[in-house]
Amino acid sequence: MYTLNFDLQDFLNHYWQKQPLVIKAAFKDFNDPISADELAGLACEEEIASRIILTKPDNWEIIQGPIEDYAPFGEDNWQLLVQAVNHWYPDAQPLVEAFRFIPDWRFDDLMVSFATPGGGVGPHIDNYDVFLLQGEGKRRWKVGPQGTYSPRGGDTHTALIDDFEPMIDVVLEAGDMLYIPPGFPHRGETLETALSYSIGFRAPSQQELISGIADHLIDTNSGNKRFTSNQEPNSPGLLPTAQQTQMLALLSELLTQPEHYQQVLGQLLSQNRFELDICDPDGQHTNDELIEALQDGATIQRIGGLKVIRLEDDNQLRLFINGEIYRFDSIELSILDTLANQFSFDNDTALALCKQTTVADYFIWLLDQGYAYLA
Known part of the structure; x- marks a missing residue:
């Protein structure tokens, strides 16, 4: 049983999706729901998303799982990350339950990391809310203010950025937690061998919503109403502002019809990004x-x-x-x-x-x- 040890309503009113927050002793007498060996066992599985991050001078190297041999990595400067542990390890579910004060449709997954001293993730920005919960060991976290940051090495395909001036610099111990809303740069460094838990919450983007609507219209062969107008421009190469607005109004009309948007939202938000551990049914039940x-x-x-x-x-x-x-x-x-x-x-x-x-x-x-x- 895991019970959060802070005022949830105050958190929702003043911090959720607004400001980062350090919560010391968020869980009293915290016990890790999974061991390092059990986590390593999950990382051996082909269907489970895992990776090793190696800390190198001024850089980080990612090795995608499955991971079966840790000997090449040495005793420091690396960490193992395993996604969606709650899908594959039932004993992790009680920890997830403690965070259901945020609606299920937002919940992404429980990622668990095992890190050696010096292991960590470079300065980066996430586009989702995350609670960083410390298990055994100690990790130091720095969080910077929202702003405009340059992608590290000019690579726009990575979340890594150039370093930042921290507004939070804290060492987390067992049961301590750091909440970070989207858009705040942060970085972690392991001080002593540690288990950490990342409880992530994600909302749909405009791109995902539009794509979901389009898929729904194609699947249901709906949304076939075409644009009509009673006045055309004098110039043959011109699309008038009025017609642009009317076309967008046609789309807006579609998006206000519950028979379309409700199904799209329900299907989109109930799907998982990571594979589920589907049970193999033993025949048809009666x-x-x-x-x-x-x-x-x-x-x-x-x-x-x-x-x-x-x-x-x-x-x-x-x-x-x-x-x-x-x-x-x-x-x-x-x-x-x-x-x-x-x-x-x-x-x-x-x-x-x-x-x-x-x-x-x-x-x-x-x-x-x-x-x-x-x-």
Whole structure:
């Protein structure tokens, strides 16, 4: 059980997406949910995103995983980063749960790093919110103000920048945490062998939203209304300002129709950037088998990282799950909220919910898709 040790409402009011914040003892008596050896084991797997960052004089080298041999890296000046640990390591889920005061649709992943003395990431800027939580060991972090910074070596394809003048310079120990909103430059340096946790939250860009809308219109063969006008310019090579505005109004009209934008948002924001550890279903489940398992004490557990999202004021009764749509013929909104909010369902709760056939069918679908399992 992980419980945050600070005023969440004050944080949301004054710091979230506004200012960096150092939170000493954010978790009291913090215990690492994963060991260095277990993290190294995950980095051996082909389907899990991992990398080694080597600290070199005035530079950093990235070695993409899987990583099986650490001997060449020596005893200092490197760190291992493993993405989406919460997808593959169930014991990490309770730590993720502590951060669900931020909505699930924003949550990106739990990245865990093991770093040797001198290991770290150079000065860089992220385009997402991140909580940097310290486990065992110590790391020093510097954070600079927002501003205009030159990409390191003129390379615009990397997040690395030239150095900055810090406004925060702090050493984090076990349980300490640093929050950094998008756009603030920062860099970390390991003082003694350390485990660290990066809890990231990401919002969609204009590019991603427009791309999602376009894909939806193509898939549904909709958005076919064409531009019309009752007056044309005298000059054949001219596109008048009025017609430019009218064309954009045609697009704006489309984006205000819930039947289009709600599905796009639900599917886009319920998808994960990283691969999920989909369960291999053991055949098709039946209602009787589900009820019998629950009566025997089983619980229904969603797989790590699965996003289940409900849209407020949705024009349909549905949930968005990993980019897919699950529709209900009829269901109370309070129950729909429960299905979206709860990560696991104990046997008593699940049995009570399964009295409604629509909910039992939903649980069976989750199990058959490999999005949940009986624990």
